[in-house]
Amino acid sequence: MTAKKWILFDIGGVLEVVDDDAWQEQWWQRWCTHTGLERPDFDARVEGAELPEIDVKAGLEAEFWQRLGTALALDADDRDAMRADFWDAYCGTANTELIEFARSLRGRAGLAILSNSADGAREEEERRYGFSEIFDPICYSHEQGVNKPDPQAYLLALQKLDADAADVLFIDDRQHSIDGAAAVGIRGVLQRDNALTIAAIEAFLAD
Template identity: 75%
Template sequence: MDARKWVLFDVGGVLEIVDDDAWQELWWQRWCARTGIPRPEFDARVAGAQLPPIDIVAGREAEFWKGLGAALDLESADQDAMRADFWDAYCGQANTDLIEYARSLRDRAGVAILSNSADGAREEEERRFGFSQIFEPICYSHEQGVNKPDPQAYLLALEKLGADAADVFFVDDHRFALDGAARVGIRGILHRDNAATIAAIEEFLAG
């Protein structure tokens, strides 16, 4: 096992400034209005399209967007616009201060990512934020095949870290994700602001 301590970060709502609980519904409403399809019909068309579950499968992003575009009768340009708008909403803005703090930790601890995700997130977030220059490993749900708070999500991350749960500190903006981490012995903090999160990380590293 790796004897280092590790800090494991969620992405949306932590490393990215985005309202994880609102952006998807707002994006859905935006495209319901843009297509002019009444919401019940919009939802029914999408449900009937049998789209791949891109939060827990990789390599099917193109199939997902093609199927969604077909279900909504979108022209190619509108399909591209919908996908681009999705990733803009998904990624939000960089939490620059916390990202740079994570970068500063690399001489003192391992820094890694564990995030529920969508197929394509690795490429989009790398293009926008260059996460691979700071975090290693990056554990995405669509690549691991399981979402938080399933215990397997954390166990797979621990395996990639080569670390014991007691040596890992997890930062997430959702209580359910922290509860899942606690079930396998990983401590953490519910992220609400950078100052409190950084203070908690420093306390963990000093312990």
């Protein structure tokens, strides 16, 4: 019997259209301007807030925003607006072509997600894009406790897939994440163009 094949997707820069190299700095700068603080003072306040590591720990989102809001002297409305602006920037827009292609693969391959994340991402991305209708499991770094490209991130995902590395194709927009997958035997595709990624997935499934 042929082993089940899996397509494992990253989210930001793959299933979501977002510039991971720019959005965080742009978001910080918007809120620096909003507070009226000079950037060195703004950065010092953020540093002094000792924000929890919401990229590798779950259940800390409320504490994160409370600490950040207090450090920047934001009232509740501004804090909520900052949080909403963060998630809008974080989630970008749907890469509809790739999402719908993934949906079309149901029955031909297992479909899963492995993504570096922030606490709250599961709820925010589900509300916007309904990923759980297509992908299972969805492996987030804040729930697994480790970020890509640490090998443990991929090994934990393989456990959840109950799959061998050779039966998984990983799609990511970061070369270091592709390299991390390769280190544990998972083949990877660097997302640059939907047509090329789709062709690579079809070739993997036909192999």
